Amino acid sequence: MLTDFHNHLERGSLTLDYLKKFTDEAARKNIAHFGISEHAYHFYQTKDILSNPWVEERRYYDMNDYVSLFHQAWDEGIDVKMSVEMDYTPGKHAEMKKFIDSYDFDYIIGSIHWVDGFGIDLKEYLHEWDKRNVEDVYIKYFDQVVTLAQSNLFDIIGHLDLVKIFQYVPANEQFLLEQYERAAAALAESKTCVEISTAGLRKPIGQLYPDPRLLEMCFKKGVPICLSSDAHVPEDVGADYSKAVELAKATGYQSLMTFTKGQAKEIPLP
Template identity: 65%
Template sequence: MLTDYHAHLEKGTLTIDYLTKFVETAKQKGIEEFGISEHAYHFYETKNIVSKPWMEERRYYAMDDYVNLFKKAEKLDLDVRMSIEMDYTPCRHEEMESFISSYPFDYVIGSVHWVDDFGIDLAEFRKEWDRRDLYETYRAYYDQIITLAQSNLFDIVGHIDLVKIFNHVPKDEEFLMEQYERVTDALKNSKTCVEISSAGLRKPVGRLYPEPELLSLCYKKGIPIVLSSDAHEPHQVGENYEASIELAKKTGYTTLMTFKDGERKEVELG
């Protein structure tokens, strides 16, 4: 079986017609389990969790409309899971838990895109990389991944080493392995799976998330995986999955996790 649990409608509309394009592409790519995980910051209902000027310019959805879209999809026999990608926000665990429990998500992705007010993966902030200490940024980023895992609020951690997106990578391999060890120790004691995301191949770094060394530690510590594309357009669903599957199998993985109604099930990796 193949999954793609990380996809976004944000470049289009919350309509059945647009959603159907994603679902049809998933079927064409042989993906049996497909889900939409819209960015939580787009919704008015998450303003009490995280609010930054960049986000407020992009906060234009209501959760009722989102939930109703999936109800329509179910009536039309469109096989699609409903999820959300939450910007993990330290010190907002109660607010995040309240939001997550208020809606019938099949699963929830937690991701780190911000280190304080630094949007690490945003083109608008790219010059900020030259102004900051690389090692401090990495340590602060992985500190958040650790507390994300410890919160046990999320089923999947999104693009776990997103911090490398613009190819700013510490040369000190010992430092990197220290971060990988810390984060996998936290994940092995949580319910959180790791996604192998092909999105990194279309980003400046040109590499899968996560790095092989990080994924190897995940495997050794029994941390489950899913496959994802982080598609922002229909044609990106299942993109570059050959590389993701090869990495998973080379690492030793033979199974994936699937999700429905908040419950997870282990299946054979296709």
């Protein structure tokens, strides 16, 4: 009864044949609850939520085509959930809600990739890290984690501590734990669950998201979890899941969350 809710078709095409490569890999790895969550910024319908030069070069999908793809899959009996990964954008709550409510999503992932116009996980912006105060970036990043949770617009927060991706981590451990604590506290007051993501193992940081200390804080506060791979190619679906399951169990989790048309359901952790 594994989950993998964070997956992208963007390196291929919005076609049934390409989608099946992902669902076939999920079935091969015994992932019973599987979803596609394409980046919302790719869609013309989200232009009023997030727009900058980097994003506009990559805005090339129409939501009508995306929804149609899922209906094709469902008509063929393929069990795949429909979602998007939305860049949480402060000051755009009304626009985000309008977009989310316009489609029959199974769940919504909210993620933070931008801090004051700085693409924290993009190689194109890597040089910017050396121009900035790391603690300041972390404060602003976790400010957004808090307000993302408070918005209650999202079912899952993606790669909760993505900000560590390029190994820029504050040296002051107490400072870092304070950021973790306020994130966990905000999530505990929301409907948002945390994904244990194996994507970080494929990034420069070489670690799961989130940090075990942050996950433990979430567990102690009753924040639920799911598992995700953030696969951008079919072969990465369910990648390194033994490590994700091991972390979940070591932390104390005994269940995962799954979602259908916005309704959450708890399932046993295998």
